[in-house]
Amino acid sequence: MTMADFNASPPQEAEEGLLACCAVPRWAREVAAGRPYPDPETFAEDAIGVLDGLSWDEVLTALAAHPRIGERAAGQGREASWSRQEQSAAATPDDAVKEALVSANVAYEERFGHVFLIRATGRSAGEVLQAALDRLGNDPAAERAVVRRELAAIVRLRLEKLVNP
Template sequence: MTSSTSTPGLTRFNTSADSDALAALHEVCASSAWGSRLLAQRPYATAEDLLLAGDAATAELSAEDLAEAMAGHPPIGRPKPGDPTSAREQRGMAGASEELRAEMLELNLAYQERFGHVFLICATGRTGEQMRDALRERITHTPEREREIVRAELGRINRIRLTRLLEEDPA
């Protein structure tokens, strides 16, 4: 997909009914404010324009909006049953040992207790060990530092998912 020209996926997104576009955006990011902002800016001239709008919307999420976005993400190592997106993104945990799975569960629970939300990481392309190591490190952060990292990770996830949305064939 080139970002300098319109693609069939971008045309489809730009011309779909508001309700359909909003539903697709909700699959990308569970924040209703994020989706509404992107919907309001249609049509997009290029895929890059849409990605940049997504970045800007992520940067401007309030604490409540960020919490809503994070609530749409399952814990690492426990993708939503029947959800191909979370299964694909967490593929690095697919072959993890029982020991690694148990450690991730324990670390996820400790993280959630410390920060009050799920550990969010752009898991695409990462191994289970890499995600564990990131979780071990990030659990030591201050809440303020961790909020910055969560926002950056959410931005990466949203970009990957928006790109996939534009590349998917609805047929």
């Protein structure tokens, strides 16, 4: 879909596309309501601005739509497909790294109460693992800030996919 196609789409269709980028209904409604956007850059900036205003409960809703790092997203939808693509670079045939990622995910979820979120695109499995281990040392407030940055990075990538054929 192009930017023009997105701008011209019915509100429900626009919101459905946006929900594949971030699974927060209020965010999708507000971003769709901001149409028309003159270009993909303005679209992304405005969408991230709305994302920055999400409550922590809304961020948790977004996180709940993301599979654990190292787990394959189920389903046939756009979001699942994008998630599989995003995590493919961090996939590894190394069983020790896979096991360490599982352990890091469990420790992270026990510490912070939600899935470990990271923009995996362009990162190796070892880099993702190291980031998870490093972030376990964060206090909850610092980790929330990191989660918001990582979510914004993922959403930005997905917005680009949404409006660039």
